[in-house]
Amino acid sequence: xxxxxxxxxxxxxxxxxxxxxxxxxxxxxxxxxxxxxxxxxxxxxxxxxxxxxxxxxxxxxxxxxxxxxxxxxxxxxxxxxxxxxxxxxxxxxxxxxxxxxxxxxxxxxxxxxxxxxxxxxxxxxxxxxxxxxxxxxxxxxxxxxxxxxxxxxxxxxxxxxxxxxxxxxxxxxxxxxxxxxxxxxxxxxxxxxxxxxxxxxxxxxxxxxxxxxxxxxxxxxxxxxxxxxxxxxxxxxxxx
Amino acid sequence: xxxxxxxxxxxxxxxxxxxxxxxxxxxxxxxxxxxxxxxxxxxxxxxxxxxxxxxxxxxxxxxxxxxxxxxxxxxxxxxxxxxxxxxxxxxxxxxxxxxxxxxxxxxxxxxxxxxxxxxxxxxxxxxxxxxxxxxxxxxxxxxxxxxxxxxxxxxxxxxxxxxxxxxxxxxxxxxxxxxxxxxxxxxxxxxxxxxxxxxxxxxxxxxxxxxxxxxxxxxxxxxxxxxxxxxxxxxxxxxxxxxxxxxxxxxxxxxxxxxxxxxxxxxxxxxxxxxxxxxxxxxxxxxxxxxxxxxxxxxxxxxxxxxxxxxxxxxxxxxxxxxxxxxxxxxxxxxxxxxxxxxxxxxxxxxxxxxxxxxxxxxxxxxxxxxxxxxx
Ligand SMILES: Nc1ncnc2c1ncn2[C@@H]1O[C@H](COP(=O)(O)OP(=O)(O)OP(=O)(O)O)[C@@H](O)[C@H]1O
Ligand SMILES: [Mg+2]
Numbered sequence: 001x002x003x004x005x006x007x008x009x010x011x012x013x014x015x016x017x018x019x020x021x022x023x024x025x026x027x028x029x030x031x032x033x034x035x036x037x038x039x040x041x042x043x044x045x046x047x048x049x050x051x052x053x054x055x056x057x058x059x060x061x062x063x064x065x066x067x068x069x070x071x072x073x074x075x076x077x078x079x080x081x082x083x084x085x086x087x088x089x090x091x092x093x094x095x096x097x098x099x100x101x102x103x104x105x106x107x108x109x110x111x112x113x114x115x116x117x118x119x120x121x122x123x124x125x126x127x128x129x130x131x132x133x134x135x136x137x138x139x140x141x142x143x144x145x146x147x148x149x150x151x152x153x154x155x156x157x158x159x160x161x162x163x164x165x166x167x168x169x170x171x172x173x174x175x176x177x178x179x180x181x182x183x184x185x186x187x188x189x190x191x192x193x194x195x196x197x198x199x200x201x202x203x204x205x206x207x208x209x210x211x212x213x214x215x216x217x218x219x220x221x222x223x224x225x226x227x228x229x230x231x232x233x234x235x236x237x238x239x240x
Numbered sequence: 241x242x243x244x245x246x247x248x249x250x251x252x253x254x255x256x257x258x259x260x261x262x263x264x265x266x267x268x269x270x271x272x273x274x275x276x277x278x279x280x281x282x283x284x285x286x287x288x289x290x291x292x293x294x295x296x297x298x299x300x301x302x303x304x305x306x307x308x309x310x311x312x313x314x315x316x317x318x319x320x321x322x323x324x325x326x327x328x329x330x331x332x333x334x335x336x337x338x339x340x341x342x343x344x345x346x347x348x349x350x351x352x353x354x355x356x357x358x359x360x361x362x363x364x365x366x367x368x369x370x371x372x373x374x375x376x377x378x379x380x381x382x383x384x385x386x387x388x389x390x391x392x393x394x395x396x397x398x399x400x401x402x403x404x405x406x407x408x409x410x411x412x413x414x415x416x417x418x419x420x421x422x423x424x425x426x427x428x429x430x431x432x433x434x435x436x437x438x439x440x441x442x443x444x445x446x447x448x449x450x451x452x453x454x455x456x457x458x459x460x461x462x463x464x465x466x467x468x469x470x471x472x473x474x475x476x477x478x479x480x481x482x483x484x485x486x487x488x489x490x491x492x493x494x495x496x497x498x499x500x501x502x503x504x505x506x507x508x509x510x511x512x513x514x515x516x517x518x519x520x521x522x523x524x525x526x527x528x529x530x531x532x533x534x535x536x537x538x539x540x541x542x543x544x545x546x547x548x549x550x551x552x553x554x555x556x557x558x559x560x561x562x563x564x565x566x567x568x569x570x571x572x573x574x575x576x577x578x579x580x581x582x583x584x585x586x587x588x589x590x591x592x593x594x595x596x597x598x599x600x601x602x603x604x605x606x607x608x609x610x611x612x613x614x615x616x
Contacts, residue, residue: 013616047455050458050459051458051459052458052459052615052616053615053616054615054616070461070463073459073460073461073462074461076459078456078459080452080455080456082451082452083452084451084453084455085451085453086252086256086451086453087451088255088256088259089252089255089256089259090259093255097248097251097252098460100245100247100248100251101245101248101457101460101461101462102460102461103244103245103461129259155459
């Protein structure tokens with residue numbers, strides 16, 4: 001069963017094709033890493049899948065429902081690449097707002113908040129305005145907002161940017177924990193060391209997937225030691 | 241439409257306003273500042289005020305034929321300031337003031353010429369006078385009516401050589417004790433709510449667009465109509481509180497009197513706030529950055545300033561400009577607030593203004609929702 005299924009997905013901005021026939025399948029309960037250089041179309045793919053952008057053509061399904069469809073909103077969590085938070089509100093007020101949008105009641109919000117603040121290690125900052133947090137801290141709050149309603153599918157656009165190494169380790173432990181509960185995660189990152197935590201990774205370039213597989217299998221196929229080198233290998237091969 | 245989610249949005253906007261001390265200052269101090277500054281410094285030239293003449297003057301037989309001093313006065317009334325209609329019967333003329341169709345009635349009694357001429361020649365002890373009934377709810381208009389009348393009388397005196405009875409019977413139909421602040425506060429209430437609500441929603445919403453929060457909301461179950469409803473709830477409450485604050489300070493500091501039902505006036509203000517927040521959201525759709533929003537500010541303030549009747553009565557506008565005032569929502573709110581608070585009119589009299597505001601609200605809310613549904 002696929003949590004995400006994308007076929008020949010195309011997204012044009014004017015004449016420019018940000019997604020140029022993307023094919024992608026993410027299985028239920030899988031952590032899938034989408035890798036690729038700046039401008040490859042990773043964010044665009046996530047925005048189309050979460051309903052922020054309209055696709056130009058092709059097919060895309062999330063949890064078996066063709067998108068765009070508001071019915072899946074309740075079941076997905078989305079953490080944008082930019083820290084889209086209400087900086088004039090406190091950490092608590094942000095979490096509370098997103099909780100309410102997903103229909104959580106007071107008690108549920110408080111329970112979830114406690115758990116999430118612990119996970120992002122910001123318990124002491126609960127009543128601080130988001131504007132007063134550091135960049136990395138804001139990122140952590142943004143992640144917590146995406147998780148508040150325990151979504152079945154998570155779209156995380158560079159969730160670990162600006163997050164310190166120690167916390168990054170705990171993030172990946174948490175993702176593993178979510179995965180063990182059957183939650184699907186589509187994640188983008190530029191940290192290749194993180195990519196090895198994924199069940200599978202896909203390399204994107206110019207709006208297309210140029211290679212895909214388990215990290216170990218990819219290294220083996222490309223005959224390289226690191227995923228960076230593997231990417232260069234595929235990029236060069238694709239360019240021929 | 242899920243009311244829980246709309247309320248979540250409303251609460252969030254409240255928090256946003258409340259957490260920011262500068263915004264709170266803007267919401268509370270700016271209205272008072274506007275009231276104090278403008279309230280103390282305004283007047284304007286007034287044109288085409290609708291007045292009624294009831295001429296029952298029977299005139300006087302003289303060697304030169306029948307003479308009517310009333311006609312002389314009427315022909316000397318400034319046709320720029322006054323838009324004059326003749327009516328036969330005083331009762332129906334007075335009803336027109338009651339209905340707000342005319343600002344004043346000049347009534348010349350049957351013996352006007354006769355007694356004036358005889359009194360001038362000491363042939364009678366009787367006295368006569370012109371009776372003026374005037375709607376004082378707009379002090380600027382009332383003043384200019386009186387000026388126009390006095391001018392006509394003075395001119396007639398110098399032309400005819402008759403000492404006219406300039407002592408007039410002045411009966412205020414509305415606003416007997418109204419002074420300028422009484423007249424001004426209902427207008428500034430609506431005006432301030434128009435400006436601040438439109439600007440605050442515009443700025444808050446441009447923030448939502450640039451920070452990416454609006455886009456993020458698209459991935460949640462929240463619907464566009466719920467966003468608009470949430471903003472509408474918050475800003476109608478904030479608008480009403482601003483009006484309440486203005487009125488309280490107006491009453492305590494400037495001794496403002498209120499004739500009519502304040503709750504009705506506040507309802508009008510709340511409606512106006514709903515129209516304006518939708519307008520703010522709509523305008524945010526054509527701006528991509530905060531700097532562009534700032535460029536829009538004059539286009540929000542100027543029409544409200546010039547065309548809403550808050551500082552200059554609509555009678556003071558060039559006639560070709562007047563139709564534009566019907567396109568400016570605060571015009572209706574200002575008219576309704578004044579009618580309610582100065583004339584003591586009820587819903588039966590101001591319903592047209594309210595219907596106009598509801599129509600604006602309907603259209604703008606719809607357009608705002610549509611503008612949010614648009615995506616790349
Ligand atoms: N709204 C837009 N209008 C026009 N072009 C756009 C728009 N959004 C994205 N693009 C273009 O689409 C391409 C893909 O952008 P996208 O943000 O998906 O890249 P990305 O893979 O997420 O890159 P990064 O690693 O830098 O986040 C880029 O060339 C970008 O300039
Ligand atoms: Mg990106």
